[in-house]
Amino acid sequence: MTQATPTRRSFLRSVSGATAALAIPISVFAESQSTTRSSDKPLRWGVIGTGHRGSIHIGAIKNSPDDSELLAVCxxxxxxxADGAKRAGPSVQTYTDYQKLLANADINAVLIATPNLLHKEIVLDALEAGKHVMCEKPMAISIDECKAMTSAAEKRPDQVVLYTMQLRYSPRYQELRKHIDAGKIGKPKHILMAEFRGDWNRGDVWQYDDPKQGKVNWRFSHAASGGTLNEKVCHYFDILHWMAGALPTRVSCAGGTAVYKDGRDTWDHATTTLVYPDGCIATHSLCMFGPKRLDLQVIGDERSISVGDMSLVLESQGTKTPLHLPEEIIHGQQGARGEETAVAKMYEDFADCVKNNKKPWMDAEKAMASSKTAWLGELSSDQKREVKWEELG
Ligand SMILES: NC(=O)c1ccc[n+]([C@@H]2O[C@H](COP(=O)([O-])OP(=O)(O)OC[C@H]3O[C@@H](n4cnc5c(N)ncnc54)[C@H](O)[C@@H]3O)[C@@H](O)[C@H]2O)c1
Structure with missing residues (x-):
């Protein structure tokens, strides 16, 4: 086990106490100790960004099988x-400067869960420091940043890089794709996805100093998030590309801020239409002020298949046949923090890629394509015209 000094021990005891945690100035203790590696596990993680999503990753790393160990949080x-340290457990090192975490030679893999505008800088620094990298979606806030990240990773083929669009690992979407591959619906021709949800978390999130808005929830700033389609819909653009079996050739979109007129420059609703080769069309509808709804329907030239919260259904001429919906702990489900099935499978893939020097299933190419779709959607909406895939990058 890590040998910590009495000072560090007393600090860690205090962050695990329910009341005292916030009273302890972390800066007094952070970065002041060196960690001794406690094992030779293949993956020795540092987590950068311990907000909402980072804390889920801390849980996921701790729940990972024998191949992982969490050494530090930042x-x-x-x-x-303090919350991250408490969740991570008493033997982790804490940092307030991610460069110092990267300089810790015992750490060989980093999970990056900072706001989107920091992804590029931290990914490049982590690669430079020789770490394997798992970075939260969306990949970045511009196509140029995505390209720079891709080319930096290509120069380091021995380091695994995964962008965490975990729905690619979700058993329900994998099952859906399996039925399509098996020819159950014929060729996908028309896809419809509804993503209705509430507003962004307005709670205790990182505040960005936006040039126009001042200090603001980073998701309310296009400069910090890369826009709502990039921040939110990147997951589902990727799912649509996967179900269509191709990348779109044309994109049209209408989006804007209809309800949350509080100064933010990010959208609260949008409808995006994607035209794929071979006559397949997909529509994604995002609404952040409507009743909750999340469902996907893929209609082929023979039958249709749809997945919702509780069901996977094959439909042909009005006859509905329920299909097996694989058991899965999904995001938002009670007790799901750090235990989502898709996230666990993503970590398994990452560990396998490190062990066998493979490329992850969720790679930079897919991550960049989904962000590119988002920005093409914005371009289409701004210019009130359909745009071609080649128009960006
Ligand atoms: N895959 C998913 O389903 C999913 C879900 C939610 C969020 N996310 C992604 O996770 C990332 C974080 O989102 P969040 O909801 O946790 O936001 P958040 O604001 O709750 O947390 C971000 C954290 O990063 C920290 N941070 C900022 N600058 C830093 C720096 N220089 N060094 C270290 N830490 C720094 C902030 O202090 C904050 O604690 C975003 O990229 C977001 O898109 C992904």
């Missing part, structure tokens, strides 16, 4: 770092 917000 955040610039005192309370988020």
């Amino acid at each position: 955040d610039v917000m005192e309370n988020h770092l």
Whole structure:
């Protein structure tokens, strides 16, 4: 086990205490100790960004099978770092400067869960430091950043890089794709996805100093998030590409801020239409102020298949046949923090890629394509015209 000094021990005891955590100035203790590696596990993680999503990753790493160990956490917000340290357990090192975490030679893999505008810088630094990298979606906030990240990773083929669009690992979407591959619906021709949800988390999130808005929830700033389609819909653009079996050739979109007129420059609703080769069309509808709804229907030239919260159904001329919906702990489900099935499978893939020097199923190419779709959607909406895939990058 890590040998910590009495000072560090007393700090860690205090962050695990329910009341005292926020009273302890982390900066006094952070970065002041060196960690001794406690094992030779293949993956020795440092988590950068211990806010909402980072804390889920801390749980996922701790729940990973024998191949992983969590050595350090890093955040610039005192309370988020204290929460992360508490969740990570008493033997982790804490940092407020991610460069110092990267300089810790015992760590060989980093999970990056900072706001989107920091992804590029931290991914490049982590690659430079020789670490394997798992970075939260979306990949970045511009196509140029995505390209720079891709080319940096290509120069380091021995380091695994995965962008965490975990729905690619979700058993329900994998099952759906399996039925399509098996020819159950014929060729996909028409796809419809509804993603209705509430507004962004307005709670204790990192504040971005936006040039126009001042300090603001980073998701309300296009400069910090890369826009709502990039931040939110990147997951589902990727799913649509996967179900269509191709990338779109043309994109049209209408989006804007219809309800949350609080100064933000990010959208609260949008409808995007994607035209794929071979006559397949997909429509994604995002609404952040409607009743909750999340479902996907893929209609082929023979039958249709749809997946919702509770069901997977094959439909032909009005006859509905329920199909097996694989058991899965999904995001938002009670007790799911750090235990989502898709996230666990993503970590398994990552470990397998490190062990066998493979490329992950969720790679940079797919991540960049989904962000590119988002930005083409914005371009289409801004210019009120259909845009071609080649128009960006
Ligand atoms: N895959 C998913 O389903 C999913 C879900 C939610 C969020 N996310 C992604 O996770 C990322 C974080 O989102 P969140 O909801 O956790 O936001 P958040 O604001 O709750 O957390 C971000 C954390 O990063 C920290 N941070 C900022 N600058 C830093 C720096 N220089 N060094 C270290 N830490 C720093 C902040 O202090 C904050 O604690 C985003 O990219 C978001 O898109 C993904």
